[in-house]
Amino acid sequence: MTDALLTRLSSTPLLAVVLTLAAYLVGNALYRRLKQPSWLPPILLSAVLLAGLLALIGLPYAIYQQGASWLTFLLGPATVALGMPLYQQLPRIVELWRPLVVCLPLAATLAALYALGIAWLLGASPEVLASLAAKSVTAPIAIGITEQLGGRVPLLMGALLITGVTAIPLVSLAARLLRISDDRLIGFALGLNGHAIGTVRAFDLSPTAGAFASLGMSLTGIFTALWLPLAWHLVGGLG
Structure with a gap:
């Protein structure tokens, strides 16, 4: 693609949108063709295809x-739509509200701390640490948290x-090892x-698993958005 044409096309959102949708459609088609392996979700295929397209046409x-x-921007409304x-x-969520309330703070806190701990031991800079802190939170909330901490959004997205x-095969493996078949627990995890x-x-897996996954994702985002920026500033950004 010539520089002039690339500059003209990239001056509007059209090129980025077309490339994104094309990568998504092809990634989903490959996912179905490969018989939907749990360790290779379509979003990973789409991301790899999109990165290849950007490199191929030379688009920064x-x-x-x-x-x-x-x-x-549409990630926000899409997340809100999971309320349905x-x-x-x-009724099923109400049945398990006590164990969910107990495990959520511990699990959400550990999700941030283990990533920060490993990165810190490897000598990561404060900026990198700030970019990794919210890596278990859904993107619309994670972006806001990362900007508050002074991290880089592109690194966060990666x-x-x-x-x-990695969470998908690990949760599936843990469920098999622990002999957990309850869709509510698997979905929440x-x-x-x-x-x-x-x-x-x-x-x-099932509508029930999806609903509990939505619950786990939403509550993790809310809880992390409340405590992580405060804790970060209290310890001085781990600097």
Whole structure:
């Protein structure tokens, strides 16, 4: 693609949107063709395809991000829309409110602390630490948290992708080892640890698993948004 044509196309959101949708559609088609492996979700395939397309046409990521910014904005309404399955499964959620209230703060806190601990031991800078802190939170909330902490959103997005992709097989493996077959527990674990990517996988299992994944994702985001910025500033940004 010539520089003049690339500059003209990238001056509007059209190119970024077309590339994103094309990568998504092809990624989903490959996912179905590969018989829907849990360890290779379509979002990972789509991300790899999109990165390849950007490299192929020579489009800088910063320019692509500007064009795709309105797609990022739509993450908020999409997250809010998950309230419908929560409402539909409300009686089942009420049945487990006590164990959910007990495990959520501990699990959400550990999700942030283990990533920060490993990165700190490896000598990561405060900026990198700030970018990884919210890696288990759904993107619309995680972006706001990362900006408050002084991290980099592109690095956060990579951490979100890795976290969501790895959470799916790990939660499935843990469920098999512990002989857990309750869709409510599996779904909650997928949403808590794998945010939106885990929630998509949970809906593949059952509507009940999807609803509890939505609950886990939402509560993790709210809880982390409340405590993480405060704790970060109290310890001086781990600097």
